[in-house]
Amino acid sequence: MFLAFLMLLPLTRAFYSQFMFELPDKEVQCFFEEIPRDTEFTLLFQVVAGGHYDVDCFIEGPSRQLVYREHKLQHGTFAGKAELPGVYRFCFGNQFSTYTHKKIYFYLQVGKELPVVPRVNMSAALTQLESSCDFLHSALSIVVTFQSRQRILATIDGLHAKAISTHLIYWALSETILLCLVTIGQMIILKRFFTEKKANASMLST
Numbered sequence: 001m002f003l004a005f006l007m008l009l010p011l012t013r014a015f016y017s018q019f020m021f022e023l024p025d026k027e028v029q030c031f032f033e034e035i036p037r038d039t040e041f042t043l044l045f046q047v048v049a050g051g052h053y054d055v056d057c058f059i060e061g062p063s064r065q066l067v068y069r070e071h072k073l074q075h076g077t078f079a080g081k082a083e084l085p086g087v088y089r090f091c092f093g094n095q096f097s098t099y100t101h102k103k104i105y106f107y108l109q110v111g112k113e114l115p116v117v118p119r120v121n122m123s124a125a126l127t128q129l130e131s132s133c134d135f136l137h138s139a140l141s142i143v144v145t146f147q148s149r150q151r152i153l154a155t156i157d158g159l160h161a162k163a164i165s166t167h168l169i170y171w172a173l174s175e176t177i178l179l180c181l182v183t184i185g186q187m188i189i190l191k192r193f194f195t196e197k198k199a200n201a202s203m204l205s206t
Contacts, residue, residue, distance in 0.1 A: 016109040018148065020048070020155065023055065023094045023102045030091040035110055037085040043068075044107040045092070046075040048152070049159045051100035056093035062086025072096070103159065105152055 023029050035041055047053040057076060058069040061084055068078045082088065094102050 015111055016107065018105070018107040020103060020105050023050075023092055023104055025097040025099050025101060026095055028091055028093040028095065030089045031106070031108075032087050032089055033108060033110060034087050035082040035085070037082055039082045039111055040079065041082065041088075041111075042077070042079045042107075042109040043090060044075075044077045046105045046152070047073075048103045048105055048156045049163075050102035051097055053102075055102055055104060056095070058091050058093070060089040060091070062088065105155075 017031075017033075021029070033041075043057075043059065045055075045057060047055050052072075053074045054072040056069075056071050057073060059067040059078065059080075061067050061082075063084065063086075067080060067088070070076055090106075090108065092104055092106075094100075
């Protein structure tokens with residue numbers, strides 16, 4: 001499912017932001033971006049750690065009108081166009097969680113990709129140099145996108161490995177404590193057993 005989500009990442013040269021942040025329990029965290037009128041934007045997010053891997057997400061326009069809202073999603077994507085110019089709020093909520101923090105990957109693209117080679121005459125064919133530039137641009141965009149995907153996957157794998165390591169340490173510690181308690185209990189029982197035998201032997205001798 002997550003790999004399918006990663007394939008939605010656009011190959012673009014437009015302005016974008018991507019980062020990972022931690023959202024505490026019972027809190028809402030918002031990010032602000034100024035978007036001109038009639039500019040397209042795309043939001044993608046993925047909960048990579050914490051609880052049931054779910055979070056609330058909503059987008060508000062400059063006049064605080066609700067543009068997008070979803071509840072308890074593991075991941076999601078939204079593409080829209082700014083009807084009004086101004087600052088848009090991209091918010092994530094974890095109010096329903098009482099103690100679990102969430103780690104969220106956030107990706108925001110604003111604007112469309114500009115052509116790498118400006119075309120004055122759209123009917124004219126591309127020259128060999130222009131074709132080469134266009135091919136290199138596409139190839140580099142693919143490389144950048146796959147690098148971003150690999151960083152996300154590496155982060156998720158690292159978090160899972162850390163969680164498994166922590167569980168193994170706790171399990172080994174619990175087994176060690178239990179083994180020590182059993183050993184002490186056996187020593188006490190054996191000591192009491194020989195003490196009772198010694199006491200009975202002394203009574204018989206008298």
